[in-house]
Amino acid sequence: MEKPSSERMKDPISKNRLEFLFDGIFAIAMTILVLELKVPELEDRHSVGELWRKLSHHAPAFISYLLSFVMLGNFWHHHNRHFRHFRRITLGMLGLSFVQMASAAFFPFCAALMGRYPTNPLSTAIYIGCVMVYMLASMFLWLTAEKADAFTRDLAPAEYRKARRQNLIVCTIITLMFGLYLMNALIH
Amino acid sequence: MEKPSSERMKDPISKNRLEFLFDGIFAIAMTILVLELKVPELEDRHSVGELWRKLSHHAPAFISYLLSFVMLGNFWHHHNRHFRHFRRITLGMLGLSFVQMASAAFFPFCAALMGRYPTNPLSTAIYIGCVMVYMLASMFLWLTAEKADAFTRDLAPAEYRKARRQNLIVCTIITLMFGLYLMNALIH
Amino acid sequence: MEKPSSERMKDPISKNRLEFLFDGIFAIAMTILVLELKVPELEDRHSVGELWRKLSHHAPAFISYLLSFVMLGNFWHHHNRHFRHFRRITLGMLGLSFVQMASAAFFPFCAALMGRYPTNPLSTAIYIGCVMVYMLASMFLWLTAEKADAFTRDLAPAEYRKARRQNLIVCTIITLMFGLYLMNALIH
Amino acid sequence: MEKPSSERMKDPISKNRLEFLFDGIFAIAMTILVLELKVPELEDRHSVGELWRKLSHHAPAFISYLLSFVMLGNFWHHHNRHFRHFRRITLGMLGLSFVQMASAAFFPFCAALMGRYPTNPLSTAIYIGCVMVYMLASMFLWLTAEKADAFTRDLAPAEYRKARRQNLIVCTIITLMFGLYLMNALIH
Numbered sequence: 001m002e003k004p005s006s007e008r009m010k011d012p013i014s015k016n017r018l019e020f021l022f023d024g025i026f027a028i029a030m031t032i033l034v035l036e037l038k039v040p041e042l043e044d045r046h047s048v049g050e051l052w053r054k055l056s057h058h059a060p061a062f063i064s065y066l067l068s069f070v071m072l073g074n075f076w077h078h079h080n081r082h083f084r085h086f087r088r089i090t091l092g093m094l095g096l097s098f099v100q101m102a103s104a105a106f107f108p109f110c111a112a113l114m115g116r117y118p119t120n121p122l123s124t125a126i127y128i129g130c131v132m133v134y135m136l137a138s139m140f141l142w143l144t145a146e147k148a149d150a151f152t153r154d155l156a157p158a159e160y161r162k163a164r165r166q167n168l169i170v171c172t173i174i175t176l177m178f179g180l181y182l183m184n185a186l187i188h
Numbered sequence: 189m190e191k192p193s194s195e196r197m198k199d200p201i202s203k204n205r206l207e208f209l210f211d212g213i214f215a216i217a218m219t220i221l222v223l224e225l226k227v228p229e230l231e232d233r234h235s236v237g238e239l240w241r242k243l244s245h246h247a248p249a250f251i252s253y254l255l256s257f258v259m260l261g262n263f264w265h266h267h268n269r270h271f272r273h274f275r276r277i278t279l280g281m282l283g284l285s286f287v288q289m290a291s292a293a294f295f296p297f298c299a300a301l302m303g304r305y306p307t308n309p310l311s312t313a314i315y316i317g318c319v320m321v322y323m324l325a326s327m328f329l330w331l332t333a334e335k336a337d338a339f340t341r342d343l344a345p346a347e348y349r350k351a352r353r354q355n356l357i358v359c360t361i362i363t364l365m366f367g368l369y370l371m372n373a374l375i376h
Numbered sequence: 377m378e379k380p381s382s383e384r385m386k387d388p389i390s391k392n393r394l395e396f397l398f399d400g401i402f403a404i405a406m407t408i409l410v411l412e413l414k415v416p417e418l419e420d421r422h423s424v425g426e427l428w429r430k431l432s433h434h435a436p437a438f439i440s441y442l443l444s445f446v447m448l449g450n451f452w453h454h455h456n457r458h459f460r461h462f463r464r465i466t467l468g469m470l471g472l473s474f475v476q477m478a479s480a481a482f483f484p485f486c487a488a489l490m491g492r493y494p495t496n497p498l499s500t501a502i503y504i505g506c507v508m509v510y511m512l513a514s515m516f517l518w519l520t521a522e523k524a525d526a527f528t529r530d531l532a533p534a535e536y537r538k539a540r541r542q543n544l545i546v547c548t549i550i551t552l553m554f555g556l557y558l559m560n561a562l563i564h
Numbered sequence: 565m566e567k568p569s570s571e572r573m574k575d576p577i578s579k580n581r582l583e584f585l586f587d588g589i590f591a592i593a594m595t596i597l598v599l600e601l602k603v604p605e606l607e608d609r610h611s612v613g614e615l616w617r618k619l620s621h622h623a624p625a626f627i628s629y630l631l632s633f634v635m636l637g638n639f640w641h642h643h644n645r646h647f648r649h650f651r652r653i654t655l656g657m658l659g660l661s662f663v664q665m666a667s668a669a670f671f672p673f674c675a676a677l678m679g680r681y682p683t684n685p686l687s688t689a690i691y692i693g694c695v696m697v698y699m700l701a702s703m704f705l706w707l708t709a710e711k712a713d714a715f716t717r718d719l720a721p722a723e724y725r726k727a728r729r730q731n732l733i734v735c736t737i738i739t740l741m742f743g744l745y746l747m748n749a750l751i752h
Contacts, residue, residue, distance in 0.1 A: 013645075025595050029598075046305075046307055051311065106598055116603050188612040215401045216592075236498045410670055415681075
């Protein structure tokens with residue numbers, strides 16, 4: 001947790017505390033997804049059939065819950081793998097981290113929207129748009145870290161380039177998907 | 189917090205951050221259980237009798253709150269005891285951890301459902317189903333860790349087998365209970 | 377964060393992770409207090425007078441928010457001072473910690489109840505009852521730790537007795553207050 | 565995380581746990597901002613136009629979400645930079661930290677109020693008032709830390725004075741803004 005005092009003074013930002021804030025926001029976003037799942041109102045409190053009908057009526061909300069949990073878990077996993085390679089955090093990297101956190105914190109709203117109106121092209125476009133913003137911030141974070149020479153020495157150039165290439169591919173795909181869904185929503 | 193840098197590069201996932209995410213999700217799930225308890229509407233704001241009647245009308249919600257808190261606390265305690273024996277986290281173990289976390293994060297919904305319709309067999313079946321998913325993920329996590337040789341050296345084979353046996357017994361019981369309650373709900 | 381491996385195996389529970397869970401639950405309980413404060417519905421969106429009237433109509437909710445924040449902050453501060461003296465956590469101490477956490481997590485409900493019905497003797501009694509449960513668990517935690525010989529060596533007997541005496545005085549006062557308010561609610 | 569045991573006993577408050585509580589409250593406040601964004605009710609579930617109209621009708625809520633996220637992120641960043649210079653936490657500093665945390669935890673309410681009634685001068689005044697309370701607590705924390713000789717040795721006097729001057733300027737500006745908006749609300 002503690003870095004030697006001399007090194008600590010040079011960093012503008014504590015990497016540990018940023019990691020902590022990031023993990024905290026992910027833990028909360030992943031948990032408050034559940035607040036969008038509402039207990040249905042039953043006319044007959046004892047009726048299994050009615051409860052089942054009303055819950056399955058909200059099946060998209062449950063699917064959206066699961067999908068979003070997996071999505072956030074996946075983001076967290078990649079952050080975990082990449083973040084260890086940073087030996088310091090510059091202001092630009094902090095800014096991009098806040099974009100990542102803002103879009104992760106925005107996820108419960110997107111999940112609720114998609115769970116409620118799964119067939120509405122606009123809600124899908126907004127959901128994918130939020131994923132896209134997160135991904136683009138991830139990619140730029142990686143590029144900014146290189147420019148700022150913020151990588152640890154144990155990251156081989158080949159590894160770095162591989163991660164950058166993967167980021168680029170994923171970002172291109174998600175941006176194309178966003179474009180498609182947005183067009184779909186516009187011509188609807 | 190910090191492992192020596194050479195070891196850190198080999199692990200795909202930081203054990204400390206996973207532990208952190210896990211603890212964070214548990215802390216939040218245990219705390220947002222309370223959001224399902226609603227302050228009742230009173231006609232006479234000063235009436236002790238009316239407030240008491242309306243609160244005791246929601247007694248199942250309070251019982252479900254307490255039960256779920258104890259349940260999550262118990263899960264956390266077992267996780268705490270088992271997790272220290274892992275010296276690294278493989279991708280498979282990460283996946284099973286996410287299943288655990290997803291079912292823990294889903295708990296507030298189950299608690300709300302059971303608190304609202306305690307006499308409905310389906311809500312009990314869903315509650316037990318969620319416990320079962322958590323337990324099964326725990327058991328498979330333990331088995332996967334063995335296959336991946338992810339245990340610390342201080343875990344004696346006898347201890348390992350004991351934990352596995354306990355896991356198996358608990359999982360069998362909870363799965364049978366789930367089967368019973370599900371059948372009960374179906375023939376209702 | 378890391379204790380030497382040999383010592384770690386003897387403890388049933390990681391003190392660091394329990395501290396973490398405790399701090400997490402307090403951070404969340406202190407923050408979700410705010411969810412009980414609702415934005416009022418205005419007829420004239422631009423009217424300062426109407427917004428002011430409606431907000432001041434809910435003044436008890438804001439006072440209850442502040443009071444509860446101070447209360448939880450105070451609990452946290454005392455926990456912070458006492459917890460450092462424990463060198464290990466026994467199962468009994470874990471159980472009492474869960475009672476503390478459950479009552480802290482229950483606080484937002486009590487705060488909402490008191491903020492809504494400040495003049496109802498029952499809501500005051502419930503609020504004080506929740507504080508009492510927390511305090512009693514604190515006191516018993518302290519006593520249990522002594523029985524289990526769980527204190528660090530740097531806690532002087534005089535300090536221990538002073539903390540025990542303070543706990544006892546506070547618990548007696550709060551229990552008497554709870555009794556009074558409960559009686560007040562009953563004879564209402 | 566662990567300070568040497570001798571030093572630990574002298575501090576009334578663990579700096580690490582306070583930092584943790586602070587980060588936790590910020591992570592939660594930044595994430596529950598999203599709970600104020602509500603999924604609109606649609607008459608035609610498939611209509612892109614209707615969803616767009618209803619979402620853009622709530623544009624101020626989204627702007628308020630973003631603004632408040634940036635604000636809290638900014639507060640966190642400054643706390644991060646200043647807090648590292650403290651080598652111990654006195655009771656006075658703890659009190660001021662709680663004022664900071666209470667105003668940060670109060671932010672989601674201010675954000676919701678401003679997002680709902682952006683044109684109401686009172687909601688703007690309350691929002692700015694909350695920022696002002698946070699800022700003033702920050703400034704007094706800095707001054708109190710000096711009086712209590714709580715700075716680490718690596719903080720040069722020139723750096724200290726620069727931070728104090730910046731604090732003073734920001735606090736003066738925000739207090740004047742608060743005065744203006746309050747007057748504006750009063751004469752409305």
